Amino acid sequence: MRALKANARLVAERYPALGQVLIGGLVGQTRRTGYGFNRGLLFPGKPLPYGFPGGLGVAVRNGQGRPDFCLSLAAIESRM
Numbered sequence: 001m002r003a004l005k006a007n008a009r010l011v012a013e014r015y016p017a018l019g020q021v022l023i024g025g026l027v028g029q030t031r032r033t034g035y036g037f038n039r040g041l042l043f044p045g046k047p048l049p050y051g052f053p054g055g056l057g058v059a060v061r062n063g064q065g066r067p068d069f070c071l072s073l074a075a076i077e078s079r080m
Contacts, residue, residue: 004027008020022041034058039054053075054074055075056073057070
């Protein structure tokens with residue numbers, strides 16, 4: 001959450017629809033589930049001609065539980 005606070009002004013400028021409370025909730029959800037899922041938050045209510053854009057990200061952890069790398073996927077929601 002320190003990163004979120006440190007970048008609050010930049011996030012507010014670039015992503016005005018995403019408030020600190022929403023992002024904080026998504027961070028908490030990601031920590032609980034172990035993965036992050038975006039259901040088109042940057043383009044709410046505005047589907048592209050082929051559907052809503054979405055994304056999924058997950059850290060892949062090593063034997064000590066530390067993240068070694070991350071996998072991410074972006075596609076229209078109907079293909080997720």
